[in-house]
Amino acid sequence: MARRKVDPRECSLASALNVVGEKWSLLAVREVFYGVHRFDGIVRNTGAPRDVLAARLRTLVDGGVLRRVRYSERPPRDEYHLTQAGRELAPALLGLMRWGMRWVPGAPEGPTVFTHECGGPLDAGIVCAACGEEAGAADLSVPDNGPTANGT
Template sequence: MGKDADPRECSVADALQVVGERWTLLVIRELVYGVRRFDGIARNTGAARDILTTRLRKLEDAGIVRREPYSSRPARYEYHLTAKGLELGEVLAVLMKWGDRYLNPDDPPVRWIHTCGERLETEVVCAHCGRPAMEGGHPTGRGARTA
């Protein structure tokens, strides 16, 4: 890409500025799973403490995570997803479906059970007609140029 290149405007690129990094998505995964404390998140993600601290701070600044104290001496916090953060759980569920299908087809390591008691199967469909989202769809808007 030359220095005169004009990158495509896109909400995907904007979202990746906030969550498009491995440790960030793994932190969100842990919070979706119900792990709230720093040490548990660190253990389950494998992230170094300094990296985890930076990611949690970035998620808090973006309004995706909120800190709540659970001890005053010493000061310790639990981390909770905000409504904005909970919606990212849906993104992770779709990403997990892809990983199960193409990377772990014989033995998915995790299965989600919905509150109704059945296995959760994610589907991305058109809210209007109910057909799969990528079936004949196309982008439109100011960032949708093709050349």
């Protein structure tokens, strides 16, 4: 049997997923958005195994999404805070939450993460960078950039 050549498509999405593309990573970021900054609180609210969460938090710190802030020297204890890069994940988190509420049967709505200065809840959307109009799912297209990863 001949082996198929594997040539994965490289893109910024794949690079981003190397940092945040795992369940416990995104749930940890969610908790920091909610104001939970300490390890034990993040463990409690996500249900993540402690060793797995510790590894994910290291990845998020190394990837520039979170920063560690020491709050106790004896014993040494750190809190986790969002960086600018972490705060810019808000639209992605809101989009995933909206998608889950719409397409995952039985998914709870959960608390509103972000509100506008008027007090209303914010929602993620796709806006044209050129004209500023909001785009719906039917409006999306990807320019032909050559063959796909499977050669078609």
